[in-house]
Amino acid sequence: MSPERQIFRFAKVASTMQEAAALAAQGSPHGTAVVADEQTAGVGRHRHSWHSEPASGLYVSIILRLPLAPDALPIITLALGVATAEAITETTGLVCDIRWPNDIMLGGRKSAGILVQLMDNAAIAGIGVNVNHTGFPPGLAGEATSLRIATNRSHDRENLLTCLLASVDNICDILTDGGRAAILKMFSDTSSYATGKRVQVDLGDRTIHGVTAGLNDSGFLLVRKPDSTIETIIAGGVRPA
Numbered sequence: 001m002s003p004e005r006q007i008f009r010f011a012k013v014a015s016t017m018q019e020a021a022a023l024a025a026q027g028s029p030h031g032t033a034v035v036a037d038e039q040t041a042g043v044g045r046h047r048h049s050w051h052s053e054p055a056s057g058l059y060v061s062i063i064l065r066l067p068l069a070p071d072a073l074p075i076i077t078l079a080l081g082v083a084t085a086e087a088i089t090e091t092t093g094l095v096c097d098i099r100w101p102n103d104i105m106l107g108g109r110k111s112a113g114i115l116v117q118l119m120d121n122a123a124i125a126g127i128g129v130n131v132n133h134t135g136f137p138p139g140l141a142g143e144a145t146s147l148r149i150a151t152n153r154s155h156d157r158e159n160l161l162t163c164l165l166a167s168v169d170n171i172c173d174i175l176t177d178g179g180r181a182a183i184l185k186m187f188s189d190t191s192s193y194a195t196g197k198r199v200q201v202d203l204g205d206r207t208i209h210g211v212t213a214g215l216n217d218s219g220f221l222l223v224r225k226p227d228s229t230i231e232t233i234i235a236g237g238v239r240p241a
Contacts, residue, residue, distance in 0.1 A: 006029070010036040035058075035060045038053075065122050066123065077114055088112065091159055101219070112130065114126065194214060208225060
């Protein structure tokens with residue numbers, strides 16, 4: 001971890017992303033992180049709430065200032081998914097899957113998620129990891145898991161934070177130096193969803209079925225439908241069929 005990194009810690013906040021966005025607007029540098037023991041209004045993709053049980057998960061948002069084009073948001077999201085999966089593996093020994101674009105999966109259930117929002121001159125990366133949760137509310141119980149449930153032991157959230165920040169630093173260097181192609185390969189090597197996975201995709205107004213056929217250069221998912229046409233998934237809920 002960079003010795004000069006600023007880490008702002010809170011017992012409770014509405015959202016670490018809100019706090020990080022405010023710091024970014026004030027000029028806080030690349031790598032600045034906001035960590036909370038509890039979020040009262042944590043947010044996931046599509047404005048879904050993020051279950052932030054007190055003192056059980058890792059809830060962190062990181063300010064990223066990268067020399068990338070505005071259309072790099074999907075690639076940044078994929079890169080952070082790889083970084084999060086690597087940090088979990090390093091600290092627990094668990095091998096993660098990544099469900100496109102931003103869900104870290106263990107045993108078919110979600111253990112972590114990433115949300116990236118762009119500001120004028122920064123990206124705010126929100127990462128939530130279910131670490132020591134022993135259970136979940138009824139609406140999430142069938143979908144979510146935690147590192148503790150997966151390993152039957154508790155884990156040091158501070159150690160995970162240290163590994164995660166280092167992993168994010170590394171993946172940002174790879175993205176900056178190696179470009180999109182390097183991240184697309186790393187994601188495809190980590191995710192069973194990238195190619196050859198039979199899926200259904202909820203697009204809001206319709207649901208499609210097909211087999212994943214890789215990622216395009218922007219990081220969007222390609223799905224080959226039963227009529228052999230390819231649909232590009234820009235946003236949608238991807239699930240195994």
